[in-house]
Amino acid sequence: MHTYHRWGTNLYVSDYIFNQSVIGLWRTNMEKNKLIQWGAKFLICGTLLHGASASALTLNEYLDQVKGDSTAYKGSAEQSEGAQLKSREADLIFTPKLFAEARWGYDGKPGNPKMYDEVKSQYYSLGVSQQFSFGLQTKLSYDMTRTQFEGLAPTSPINPSKYWDATPKLELSMPLWANGFGRTAQANEEALRAQNIAEKFSSQGQSLNILAGAEAAYWKLAAWQDVVTIQEQAKQAAQSILDYVSRKKRMNLGEEADVLQARALVEARTLELQVAQNEYLEAQRMFNKFLNREATAKVETLEKVNYKSLEQLAIPAARPGSRADVEATNAQLAAARANAVITLERNRPSLDIYGNYAMNGRDEEYNEAMKESGKTDQDTAFVGVRFSMPLNIGAASDTKAGARKAERAAELNREYAYYAQEIDWTNLTRNLQDARDNLRLLSRIEDAQKAKLENERVRLRQGRTTTYQVLLFEQDYTTSAISKVKSAANILGLQAQIKLYQASPEGGK
Template sequence: MMKSGEAKRDKCFVLRAAAAFLLIGIAATKAQGITLDQYLDQVKTDSNSYKGATTQAEGNNLEAREADLLFTPKLFAEFNTGHDGKPSQPKMYDRVNTETYSLGIQQQFEFGLQGKLSYQMQKTTFDNAGNAFTMSKYWDATPKLELTMPVWGGGFGRTARANEDLIRQGNYAEQYQASYQSVAFLAQAEAAYWKLSAWSDVVRIQEAASKAAQDIYNYVNRKRGMNLGEQADVVQARALVEARGLELQVARNEQREALRNFNKFLNKPATTPVDNLESVQYATLEKITVPSSRPGERYDVKATQAQLQTAKANATVAKERNRPTLDIYTTYNLNGRDDAYDQAMKNAGYTDTDTAYIGLRFNMPLNIGAAGDAKSGADKNVKAAEYNREYALYAQEQDWINLTQNLTDARDNLVLLGKIEQAQKTKLDVERTRLRQGRTTTYQVLLFEQDYSAAALSRVKSAANILALQTQIKLYQASPEEGK
């Protein structure tokens, strides 16, 4: 019985220990909260906006490879069957039936040549053919080579190369715009994280300031009750309580707004609670190094370069399309005919029955005015794209100068605000010591507490401003090359 009781006690002890460890683990997990990196990883995983932008960028990057198809060989095949029942004169048959099979390869070359190499088999059958026909059914085998070379409008591959740029650069422009959206989205998410973290400190400071204001009011009101103070002091203290209460309410409203914004990037309900974010490292922010040079171009600026290339390609296509065209073309066929298809194929291997043509093909638009306007419009679009590109480069440089200068100023301000906060704290500590020595009044200490709270609040908001500015630097990170 004793052993059984001891075993039960041991078992209970083990269960209690396991439960204690479990509770400790849960508390530790809760205390750990969510770090910035974890938050950004969740944004990448849970935000449909971010996933939409990154997926679009990936899609545009892959779609740009459509340009590679313009100058690659293409396989083509064709089959058709039919009949022709028109009466012949003199009447030699009732109807002619045909079956045609074609297989070949065609390619557009960068220097303009268009080539097509094919093999065609055609079966011809005459219904009720007269005795004049040596074969009422036969096969035609025709190896065929066709070449076309534009030498004026679109000549020597100008249109083909422009179409390649049009497809490739158009997709790159969209890729860069989508990439900019995804990078900017993460920067906004990071700013939202630090805003929520900083506003926890703002609310805490405003709560302390509100409590200090209430203490001042209680103090002067008590003094007035003993006829040792003025009613004006009570009125002034009440106004201070109301003002600090309003500031606390505003801070809490801004904290709730920061929470809603925080959750928006995670696609979560707006009021989902969040605990234990990373704390703002004020001392570290006072020592940040502001980049001396811009790391790279923003994605939206790189998009303007691709848009300029697209405009140039589109202008080339428009100009070549509205020019007169002059094409040199040639065809060369070998011909074989027999009532058996395999023999027809053998007969097609001899040049004594070949067919060859060479010629010129010319087209010219007759509305010269409309063609000229179309060309002028294309040139203006290119000029507009050049202006947009130049302004984007200029604006990017100005934005970078403003960002780095604002970041430098904010860092210097934070250092000064840190010194002011420390001075106010020292002043408050000295006054509290004097109060214990009976050399000052409680009222004076409460006023110094207000000064200290104001200095601490300014420092927190300055740090939050630095963190928001730092996120903007990520927009200028060196971007990958096209197609990567």
């Protein structure tokens, strides 16, 4: 980790002036100074021990907190998981279904001639139905019906007056034109699954974007801590210059112009420090936003930016995977194709063949009726054909054309999404490489500016240069140090975006 030089500690204080003004006092108070030094040492040791015990909040710990505390992240994550689970609904289309029905009632309308007062009935049905992927629809059921005639006329031929009907029944239906061989059912399955998968990837992309934003916020706050430190040290150094030239002026060893220049530098450094602190507070508010905290909540100590490792950053040679929003376009295309099929089939003429077969048993007793239903001498069977077609041919044709255009639009959207992803990836890796190279150059510039500044400080103490020249070098060094920090923050933000490109087991190209 790069350590910034403490400019205000021993800089711009003339050895000669300092020694002449304080050396006598120091000698007469040597014992007292020794006690103060020992106290300072204990204080420093205590501070270091306290700092060592307080560990910094790592990036992974912060992201775990975001996952646990951010309602935005939890909402998108829950939505993604929910969409994944909802996609299983497509499996239910061709799954056998159990059905049951029970009904009780009576019919009191008069007959002609009137043979009874009313008919009471009970109906019970239990069965299984299934739609097969090749289009066949089946229903196998067992029906029980109890009929009871109340107030039979003496001349009524109805006998017995109450009885049970037991009917095992098989019903079959096969579409031949619209939805021929299960095209609509298959498309419904695909559309339902694809729509939920698209929603899953869309929500997953939102979750990843939140984490990438949180990572960038973490490193920006960490970097702006360094910016504030640099500006604080720059202000201290400026104040040291002002103190130095002011003492020289009071001793008639300096110029008033030097004092004015130094005072202007202090004011400028004060403003720059205030701006840096404001930017730091803004970064802190963004940091807390991802944790659903109060904007001004206290922030833990963060990891230090490792500038050296960033200078050696390896640029990914290939894209590791597709972004979630791009993966969503695959599912959206599949859904569009399936919906186009559904629209086309729904507006075709329909031609279905169907058939029923049932065996019948009737008796006054429930058990006997069930026994009778197993015999085929009282069975029922029929087959039939159903046909229908829309008469508004123009509307049906336009509807089909619209479905094809919607499918084509989804294809174009998917094609552009992959193209844009490649451009975005190229820009991202290029920007990351440029930022890394800039950081290397800025590090060398900072070292050069630091060496130049330190050399000029020595020349100032030797009376071989002017205060104004040192101020210029001071400005150059501060600018280079801040540029380096901001460049590192830019790299870390770009690094976070790389995590949006992940290999996915579903979809892809």
